Amino acid sequence: MAEPLLEVRNLIRTYGGNRSLLGGARPVLHAVNDISFHVAAGETLGLVGESGSGKSTAGRVTLQLEPADGGSVRFAGQEITGLSPRQLKPVRRQMQMIFQDPYAALNPRMRVGSFVAEPLVVHGEDAHKDRIADLFRIVGLDPAFMTRYPHEFSGGQRQRICIARAIALKPSFIVADEPITALDVSIQAQIVNLFQDLQDQLGLAYLFIAHDLSMVRYLCQRVAVMLRGRIVETASVEQIFSNPQHPYTRSLLDAIPVPDPDRPRRKRLAFDVASNIPPREAVMAEIAPGHFVLQP
Amino acid sequence: MRQFFSELSRSKAGLAGFILLVLFVALAVLAPWLGLEDPTRGSLRARMTAPTWDGFWPGAHPLGTDEVGRDILSRIVHGSRTTLAVAGAAVVAGGIVGTFLGILAGYAGGLTDRILMRLVDIQLAIPLMMLALLVVAALGPSIQNVIMVLALTSWIRYARIIRGQVLSLREREFVQSARAIGASGWRIMLRHILPNVMTPALVVATLELARIIVMDAALSFLGLGVQPPNPSWGRMLADGRVYISTAWWSVTFPGLAIMLTVLGVNLFGDWLRDYFDPKTRSAR
Numbered sequence A: 001m002a003e004p005l006l007e008v009r010n011l012i013r014t015y016g017g018n019r020s021l022l023g024g025a026r027p028v029l030h031a032v033n034d035i036s037f038h039v040a041a042g043e044t045l046g047l048v049g050e051s052g053s054g055k056s057t058a059g060r061v062t063l064q065l066e067p068a069d070g071g072s073v074r075f076a077g078q079e080i081t082g083l084s085p086r087q088l089k090p091v092r093r094q095m096q097m098i099f100q101d102p103y104a105a106l107n108p109r110m111r112v113g114s115f116v117a118e119p120l121v122v123h124g125e126d127a128h129k130d131r132i133a134d135l136f137r138i139v140g141l142d143p144a145f146m147t148r149y150p151h152e153f154s155g156g157q158r159q160r161i162c163i164a165r166a167i168a169l170k171p172s173f174i175v176a177d178e179p180i181t182a183l184d185v186s187i188q189a190q191i192v193n194l195f196q197d198l199q200d201q202l203g204l205a206y207l208f209i210a211h212d213l214s215m216v217r218y219l220c221q222r223v224a225v226m227l228r229g230r231i232v233e234t235a236s237v238e239q240i241f242s243n244p245q246h247p248y249t250r251s252l253l254d255a256i257p258v259p260d261p262d263r264p265r266r267k268r269l270a271f272d273v274a275s276n277i278p279p280r281e282a283v284m285a286e287i288a289p290g291h292f293v294l295q296p
Numbered sequence B: 001m002r003q004f005f006s007e008l009s010r011s012k013a014g015l016a017g018f019i020l021l022v023l024f025v026a027l028a029v030l031a032p033w034l035g036l037e038d039p040t041r042g043s044l045r046a047r048m049t050a051p052t053w054d055g056f057w058p059g060a061h062p063l064g065t066d067e068v069g070r071d072i073l074s075r076i077v078h079g080s081r082t083t084l085a086v087a088g089a090a091v092v093a094g095g096i097v098g099t100f101l102g103i104l105a106g107y108a109g110g111l112t113d114r115i116l117m118r119l120v121d122i123q124l125a126i127p128l129m130m131l132a133l134l135v136v137a138a139l140g141p142s143i144q145n146v147i148m149v150l151a152l153t154s155w156i157r158y159a160r161i162i163r164g165q166v167l168s169l170r171e172r173e174f175v176q177s178a179r180a181i182g183a184s185g186w187r188i189m190l191r192h193i194l195p196n197v198m199t200p201a202l203v204v205a206t207l208e209l210a211r212i213i214v215m216d217a218a219l220s221f222l223g224l225g226v227q228p229p230n231p232s233w234g235r236m237l238a239d240g241r242v243y244i245s246t247a248w249w250s251v252t253f254p255g256l257a258i259m260l261t262v263l264g265v266n267l268f269g270d271w272l273r274d275y276f277d278p279k280t281r282s283a284r
Ligand SMILES: Nc1ncnc2c1ncn2[C@@H]1O[C@H](COP(=O)(O)OP(=O)(O)O)[C@@H](O)[C@H]1O
Pocket: A015, A016, A029, A031, A049, A050, A051, A052, A053, A054, A055, A056, A057, A058
């Protein structure tokens, strides 16, 4: 089997712990605790878990926006943990991130045209107006907006601007960190469609982060479910929806809103995260081809 | 801009401060064309003349004369030029250095941050006036040295506040996004951080302007500022204080000039801070 585009193994990221001045180490938080996953070229992997489970941290460390405290990240056959900023620069062309909060993701003091053009400028590519205009059109924005400042745009438009910036260098992999969570429900479907169109046109691979499973079914081929810094179940979308194994996965499935009001909603499984922290010694076991579950 | 003025006109204190500030700058800029007497030449016959409105405008001394017969109004107006030049240059120099180092400390973090912040702590522990006196005494009282000393006492105020802003800015997604595209640290500091700390820097600058005007006056009061015969407000206070019982006008008017200018800057600075503060803004 050919090596996947992205291969993450035993990734660890901790916060706190370094001694403060007045003695006494702060407790260590394992935000990402020994997780492994892979993403093939052109594929979408959903990373799902409740807020605070470490999804964003996993995304940032995967992209080397902050250092890993352990484990390995291989991208296009190259180990990228521990690279210097200069060594990382060519890798950065290939991978991008889209953030949850489109209001914080744009520089309020920069014209959106310059913002979209910046990756091209940074990598010494032609950043001519026509090329930026093309990027605006691709994401469904009027190129005349180029000279405006972020505060003039709605959340959905801002997210399109971020997407235009992310695809400017024609990357092969994008981490989309809850890109629709902050948007109006009416806008969410448009943005999801844009993600899909871009994937078809550009052959992008996504790590699509979400806090519930509702959009994942439409967008992802495989899903990894995260709980308290660990991945508790990985499988194809069909397997997750038809044969969920981990109780946490089941509770996420039950939480999906039912579109048909006549159909009675399944009784929601109560899942108490606090009393279900995965034990340290738990290991993943393959219960079916490609379907892994964390065994207590 | 229009919004700025409509907001300003709604605040009595802010507007008053703004008008005082404009008046001060206008007087300083227009001083040579106001038809005032030569501020450096006195006539011994007119020594210690009390304020008088008799006679025609150019000949009279509406604010009186000093101990060598120089027109006090003219000296105050011309003194505002010195004050504006010295305080303005010091605010700009301190602002540029302080903002830059504040951004560097906040963004680079680590050792750079620790060194810069220890420097700030050390300097905060030394009384500013003592520091200024030391430096001017060592280097001699020239205009450049006074500006340098005032800027030196000023950069730490910018550096501390800007650093705090940068600490929160650098966690913002657009800064992370800049890192994700491979932008260099310099680019991020100049293109993403700097434009977003200009507002707080400007607010610090107005507050610093007031403080620096007072300090400049104090330095010249002690004879370490601009050298005679060039007029400066602090110097006029120093020279006039000997005659306070016989010629009240020789200290009162320079003192008033300092007070009104500082008051104006402070009123305007306070308003400016509220104007730029999103919390008070949305409350309005
Ligand atoms: N920069 C940081 N410093 C300290 N703790 C952090 C930091 N970023 C995230 N955390 C903590 O790590 C945990 C995981 O956070 P995050 O990755 O944002 O979760 P999610 O994206 O799934 O909501 C949370 O407990 C959060 O408080």
